[in-house]
Structure formats: structure tokens, C-alpha cells
Amino acid sequence: MIPLRSYYRIYIKPPVVRFFCNLNWQAASVIMAMLLFIAQLGCNAYDKIRDSSDQTFKLRVIFLSEINNNLLALSTGGDESYALGTVDICIPLPEDDKEAVDKMTFVATNLHDEVYYSQLDKLSFLPKDELNSVVKSYHSLTRLRTLSLELTFIKPLPNNKVKILRSEYNNLYNSLIALSSKFENETKSP
Numbered sequence: 001m002i003p004l005r006s007y008y009r010i011y012i013k014p015p016v017v018r019f020f021c022n023l024n025w026q027a028a029s030v031i032m033a034m035l036l037f038i039a040q041l042g043c044n045a046y047d048k049i050r051d052s053s054d055q056t057f058k059l060r061v062i063f064l065s066e067i068n069n070n071l072l073a074l075s076t077g078g079d080e081s082y083a084l085g086t087v088d089i090c091i092p093l094p095e096d097d098k099e100a101v102d103k104m105t106f107v108a109t110n111l112h113d114e115v116y117y118s119q120l121d122k123l124s125f126l127p128k129d130e131l132n133s134v135v136k137s138y139h140s141l142t143r144l145r146t147l148s149l150e151l152t153f154i155k156p157l158p159n160n161k162v163k164i165l166r167s168e169y170n171n172l173y174n175s176l177i178a179l180s181s182k183f184e185n186e187t188k189s190p
Helices: 004-011 015-022 025-075 097-110 114-118 120-125 128-152 159-187
Strands: none
Touching: 025 097, 025 114, 025 120, 025 128, 025 159, 097 128, 097 159, 114 120, 120 128, 128 159
16 A cells, blocks of 8 residues: 555646646747747837837927917017917908018018928827928928018019918918917827
8 A cells, every 4th residue: 555645746746746847848948038039029119109109299399389489470470569478360461462571571580490400300200190281381381481582572573472472371370270289289288
């Protein structure tokens, strides 16, 4: 007869002990290394996504500042003494073409695009729709500047170019308002 103690050791092993006794340690070490490698890849991907969202937030805040300054210049006609603390009022261009061109030339000198050109390499962090809106707005700003400066030196003002200037003014104002509200919504603290 086998003593009870040895009988217990031979036939009734705990499942954990049986598992480790039957384990192929070479295969287990390879599998463990693969799992650790995959976990490291997952951690790196998470860090990259988190950094990207931080960069996007910072970029929106920087653009919001410049956009609001440009809106202030457009809404007050470049004269900050007319600023009422909001950009909800848009002082329209004068009816007289010469006055409108003079006013837009003055406003164009107060419009800024330094942030846009300094952050060109980081624009890829923005979502497609925001990126498209930002690029269109700053191209409109450039066209408005170019056209207003061009019209300053032309003595008989061509009506078609003044109409284009007026439409660029309205287009830029509306696109900056849309961008400002979009960026304000995205940068609000929850």
C-alpha cells in the first residue's frame, strides 16, 4: 500500500504545477517576447495619438488668436478706436470706390499671416475640413492684400476689380467668422 502522502503527490497535482511542469519554456519565452513587443507598439501608438491631439489643440489656439485679430481689423476698418469688444459688427465698405480701396489698403496693412506661415509644417495635425478652411481663408487674405495694393496705384479704378475687392472682403470676413467659431468650440474647456 502507498502512503497517502505520496499518493497525493503523484496523482493529485494542482493545475498550476501541472501547467508549469508541462510547459515548453523555449516557446513560452518567444511568445512572451512577442507579447511584450506588441504591447510596446500599442503604447507607442497611444503616445503618438495623444501628442497629436495636444499639437492640434495648441495649433487651434494659436490660429484663433491671429484670426480674432484679423477679424477685429476687418470689422473696425483697421481703426481700433471703433472696437466695441466684439467682432459681431462688420463695418461695410464705403459706397464710393476710391474710399473703399483706400479703406481696404489701410485694413490690409493691419491683417496678419505670420502664424500661418510659421506653422505651415504643423498644419497636417488639423482635420481635413479645418485645414481646408484655414488654407482658403489665408489665400483669401493674400488675394485681398494683393488686390487692394494693386488698386491703390491704378488711377481710373476698374469697376470689375473693385467688385472683386468687395467680394474678397466679404468672403474673408465670413470665412474668418466661421473659423473663429469653429476653433472656439474646439478649444473650450470641458
